[in-house]
Every structure is written in structure tokens, then in C-alpha cells.
Amino acid sequence: MDSSSVDSISLQSSAAGENVIVVLDGNRGKGSLDALDWAIKYIVGPNDTVVVLGVLPEIGKKPAPSCLPFHLGVGTSGIWIKLEFSHNEMTPSELQQAIGRKKREYQKFLQPYYHHCKQREVKLDIRLAAGYESKKLAVEEAEKLDPRWIVLDGYLKKDKEYIHKNVDCHVALLKEKGVATLIPSKTTGPECEEWQTVCRKIDDQAFTDDDFVEELPNSPKQTPLTPSSYPLSWRTGFPRAFSLGEIEEITNDFQNVTLKDQNRIIYTGVYGENQVIVMCFRADDHSASLLKIVSRVRHRNILNLVGYCWIGGSIFLLCDCPEGSLEACLLCDKAATKLSWNTRWGIALEIGAGIQYLHEEFADGSIVNLSLCSCNVALGGDSSAMLCIYETTTKQMKIDNDPQDESICKNIDMNEQLRADIQDYGVFLLELISGLSRRLFEKDGQSLVDWALPFLEKNILSPILDPRLTVTSDPRVVHMARAALACLNNDSSHNLTISKVLAIVRGNQ
CATH class of the missing domain: 1.10.510.10 (Transferase(Phosphotransferase) domain 1)
Structure with missing residues (x-):
């Protein structure tokens, strides 16, 4: 299959509807598919096409590889593999073995997605690219497909700025399972309808998802929250890193002390129009481990993290202020x-x-x-x-x-x-x-x-x-x-x- 054949497949995949590109580090296995889960849940609609780019940078890669590209069709699986490698790096036999392993791995991991997408009238287009830089490949595909969104898995954090600078669509970077950082398109900005729709969908999902707590018969009823009353920790863009200057402003220059013991100091404060609690810990292995845990916890019956600041010998953790x-x-x-x-x-x-x-x-x-x-x-x-x-x-x-x-x-x-x-x-x-x-x-x-x-x-x-x-x-x-x-x-x-x-x-x- 030559280069022009592959381009034809790409153009056909975009004809039926709008495109969303999901870029995965193909060497990370099943864990990188969290970005695809997030995209299907929040971004993709009926008749859209999800183009998954699985990048395999370790296959055939050298610091300055010679460009001997060729393309290999994989039959009815919907996967095509694009390779750029140095002839000094791998023998043809070694190359075929490496490609075969990744092909079988992706077919196994992605099989449930084909059925799910078919039910939702979404087309799934899976592509593997070996020896390519993920950021350049994402930009190249965006130029051809004109996507609404590019979604990056968390392993590709380093590519975020380059991709956003060189594309005209929104970018999402997965921070952890179910949570992503959103970056609006340079040409439309956060005021556009597409952006606002996704943000509302994320906020609404936070309080209606059955993954969190089972709704029990006879359990006490709670007044539904409006978007403006959502806790900070559930809003788009949180949790996030805060600067020391922001912490000082929030805590009134550390004047609002409510508790001090041998392990921590707790302050009350105000961020915007919201009451928050700021906890200061000594920066040691225990508090670093705590930060790693609470930054990933997200449940409506847990006091979730709003943000953090690690400066010098101190770690500050911010959370919503309860009654x-x-x-x-x-x-x-x-x-x-x-x-x-x-x-x-x-x-x-x-x-x-x-x-x-x-x-x-x-x-x-x-x-x-x-x-x-x-x-x-x-x-x-x-x-x-x-x-x-x-x-x-x-x-x-x-x-x-x-x-x-x-x-x-x-x-x-x-x-x-x-x-x-x-x-x-x-x-x-x-x-x-x-x-x-x-x-x-x-x-x-x-x-x-x-x-x-x-x-x-x-x-x-x-x-x-x-x-x-x-x-x-x-x-x-x-x-x-x-x-x-x-x-x-x-x-x-x-x-x-x-x-x-x-x-x-x-x-x-």
C-alpha cells in the first residue's frame, strides 16, 4: 500500500462527520486508553469519527533516523501501520515481529470499543505509527482531518504546548482516569459553543455519573446543585497548581489559622467567591505521598482536592470549605x-x-x-x-x-x-x-x-x-x-x- 492509498483512507474517514483525534503512547499498553474513554464520554457525538493515533516511538527510532517510510495494511481490522525507521536499526524479521505484537495488542484492547462506537453511530479509525514523534504526527493528521478536538493521553504531557501552538482546534490532556485539562482553540477561545457544551457536560456528569454512589431507595434526598454552586474541586480546571503568592492572598498572609498541631497548620481563606481550607504540611515523604493520593481521588462523599502548592520545605493542599x-x-x-x-x-x-x-x-x-x-x-x-x-x-x-x-x-x-x-x-x-x-x-x-x-x-x-x-x-x-x-x-x-x-x-x- 503506497502513500497515496493511505491518504485516501484518511480523507474518507472524515467525510461522514466531524473528527476527534486521540493520540496515545502505544508503548504504554492498555493504560493509555483512558484518553479514548474520556473522549468518547465527553467529546464524541453521533456520526463523528474518532481517529486514534497509537505512536510507537521506540520501534525503528534513532536520534536522526533516515527516512525510508512504507505503509502496511492490516486487513479488515481498520488499523493501518505507518513506519519510518533506519535500515541499520532493525532487520525486516525483527520489525515484522515487533509490529505483529503491537497489532495483536491493539486488536485485543480495542475490540470492545468497536462494538460500543457502532451502537452510538460513531466511526472508529485506529492507526499505529512507528518511529514518529507523537507531536509532529498529531499536527500532521490535524492538518489533513481538521478535527474539533485533539485528546492526548497523560504520557504525552510534554507535547501539549507544541500541538496547541500548531493546530486550530481545542486540545485536552488527560491528567488521570476521567479527568482532563482543557485548552481552548486559539481561533475560537473558550467562549465558543462547542467549548461551553463540553464544559457543561463535564460538570453535569460529575454529579450524575453512576460510578460514584448508588442511589438508594429511602436514602435522604438532596437538593440538586446548580452549576454555579458546584464545589470548586468538581469544576473544570481543578485541581490545579497554585503559586505561593496565591496562597498568601487566599489565607490573608497566613493570618487565618484555625488549627495547628505537630503535623500541619490549617487556614481558612477565600478564593474568588468561594470559601476554602488550606492545609500546610512539612514537605517529607509522607506528605508527598498524601499529595499523590488526594490529587487522584474524586468522589462526591470525599472532600476532594482543589489545588496544591509545593514550595521549599512546605506542601499546601487546598480543598472546599464545608459547613x-x-x-x-x-x-x-x-x-x-x-x-x-x-x-x-x-x-x-x-x-x-x-x-x-x-x-x-x-x-x-x-x-x-x-x-x-x-x-x-x-x-x-x-x-x-x-x-x-x-x-x-x-x-x-x-x-x-x-x-x-x-x-x-x-x-x-x-x-x-x-x-x-x-x-x-x-x-x-x-x-x-x-x-x-x-x-x-x-x-x-x-x-x-x-x-x-x-x-x-x-x-x-x-x-x-x-x-x-x-x-x-x-x-x-x-x-x-x-x-x-x-x-x-x-x-x-x-x-x-x-x-x-x-x-x-x-x-x-
Whole structure:
């Protein structure tokens, strides 16, 4: 197949509708397909064509390769491979083997997308290019296809500025799974209708996506948010890096201190018209690890990151400012009275959903050591609950391809820490039931657990119910009490997960 044949295929693919180009680092395997997922979800519409460019820079590449291009058709798969390589780099046999491996890999990874795109009346055009610079290839294809968008996977961050400078379309750079940085076209800017439509779609999706929290029958209803009332952390362009000057302005030159302990200093502040919290940590391995975790967490029942600043020996983390903590509400008689059993049950489910996301649904391994208690649960204006995980003890457990004995040790450690979080969730349920603070509980030298556990074991609830609530027969309290007992009795002989605990809280077990 000669050069003119390939150009003809490209022109045909753009005739049916508008084009979106997705550029992937083909050497990264399946992980780079997150950019394709994002493009199909937010950018692509019916009758559009998605042109996927899988760039394989390590095949046949030298610092200054000689240009001996040829093109190889791959039959009915819809994939064509374009090669530019030095004849001194690879033998024909080695080249064919490398191409064959990548062809089979892409066919396997992309098979589900063909069916999905066909259902949505979207054409999928897959291309592999070996020995080419991804940024130059993207610009070359954009000149031929005139796309509305170019979407880059996160591994191609270094190409962003060059591509945006040399194309006349919008550019999106994937930051992590489901989250992208958007850069408007130079010729149209962010005021154009296409740009605004995508931004609205992203904002709306943040609060309607079923991936976050299951909608439960009988769960407390919340007032739908308007776009102007979205938390900063959910808006387009966040989280982002802040300068030290911005941090100083937000915190009134670090005057608004609300908490200072051995691990951090917490400030309140204002960014634009929005209240925020700024946490200052010493820049060490623990806080660096925390920043890496919270920058990727995104769940509506977790206090998500708005931005960060790493300067010198300090790391600043910004998040949305909630109405207050659950502990503060429980310590105030007036506020606690407004937290009905139905509301407390809803809070238990919301925080449980956040833990479930961290334990079981986070992409790269369980996040544990959550320091869960009522003082680390934030409440919004509608009593929606968010877990605050901004503690340097928070860490991610990931089992790599280590030798068997090391993997077993890691598995044991992870299981112990998962159990510890589940036990903490049990104590949190006790706080909701009793209206008492775990941290501040004092009764004859006992802890909250020591005091309440005997009553739970005997199925006697009246002594531990919050006396400020006059209703004492709500079945939701029984569900929470049964779940609390299961959590507190959770040890290595049990296989209790947060999913099973939530089934008890709902009354399904």
C-alpha cells in the first residue's frame, strides 16, 4: 500500500462527520486508553469519527533516523501501520515481529470499543505509527482531518504546548482516569459553543455519573446543585497548581489559622467567591505521598482536592470549605437535634460509599489508614457527608509483581489495615447512634467502644441512643447497630468487607 492509498483512507474517514483525534503512547499498553474513554464520554457525538493515533516511538527510532517510510495494511481490522525507521536499526524479521505484537495488542484492547462506537453511530479509525514523534504526527493528521478536538493521553504531557501552538482546534490532556485539562482553540477561545457544551457536560456528569454512589431507595434526598454552586474541586480546571503568592492572598498572609498541631497548620481563606481550607504540611515523604493520593481521588462523599502548592520545605493542599464537622454538630444540642435518625443513617451510607470507593474501587490499589471518626467527617449545607482523608497516615496499598513471599506479607499487611478501617467505621456508627464524640468521650476511664460494646452484644440499644432524639424505634438505628457490632468484632477470622457492612446498614442482611 503506497502513500497515496493511505491518504485516501484518511480523507474518507472524515467525510461522514466531524473528527476527534486521540493520540496515545502505544508503548504504554492498555493504560493509555483512558484518553479514548474520556473522549468518547465527553467529546464524541453521533456520526463523528474518532481517529486514534497509537505512536510507537521506540520501534525503528534513532536520534536522526533516515527516512525510508512504507505503509502496511492490516486487513479488515481498520488499523493501518505507518513506519519510518533506519535500515541499520532493525532487520525486516525483527520489525515484522515487533509490529505483529503491537497489532495483536491493539486488536485485543480495542475490540470492545468497536462494538460500543457502532451502537452510538460513531466511526472508529485506529492507526499505529512507528518511529514518529507523537507531536509532529498529531499536527500532521490535524492538518489533513481538521478535527474539533485533539485528546492526548497523560504520557504525552510534554507535547501539549507544541500541538496547541500548531493546530486550530481545542486540545485536552488527560491528567488521570476521567479527568482532563482543557485548552481552548486559539481561533475560537473558550467562549465558543462547542467549548461551553463540553464544559457543561463535564460538570453535569460529575454529579450524575453512576460510578460514584448508588442511589438508594429511602436514602435522604438532596437538593440538586446548580452549576454555579458546584464545589470548586468538581469544576473544570481543578485541581490545579497554585503559586505561593496565591496562597498568601487566599489565607490573608497566613493570618487565618484555625488549627495547628505537630503535623500541619490549617487556614481558612477565600478564593474568588468561594470559601476554602488550606492545609500546610512539612514537605517529607509522607506528605508527598498524601499529595499523590488526594490529587487522584474524586468522589462526591470525599472532600476532594482543589489545588496544591509545593514550595521549599512546605506542601499546601487546598480543598472546599464545608459547613462544619459532624463532631461539631454532635457536640451542639441544637444541631444534633436536627440530625434525625434518617439523616444519620444517610450519613452512614454516604461515608460508607466513600470508604468503599477507597478500599475497593480506586484504580491502582486500596487506600487505607483513613483516620475515620466524626471529627474527620465534613458536612455540607444539606447535611451531605464527606470524608476528609488529609492525614499523613493515609496511604495506598498496591501489590506488585513481587516474589511470592513478599506478596504474601503485603497481602497480610493490607488485610490488617482494611480491617482497621472497618473497625473505625464501626466506631463511627457508634458516634452516630449515641451522639457522642469518640475523641472526647470520657466515662470512668472507658473508651466509647468499651462503654457501648456490652450493650450491643446484648442487643440492648436504649442506653446508648442519643437522648436528644425523641424517636427511639426507628429500624435504621437497628441496622446501624448491627453493622457497628459486626465491624467491632471483625478480626482475622472474619472476611468482612465494607461492601458487606453497607449491606447490613441498608438492612439487606
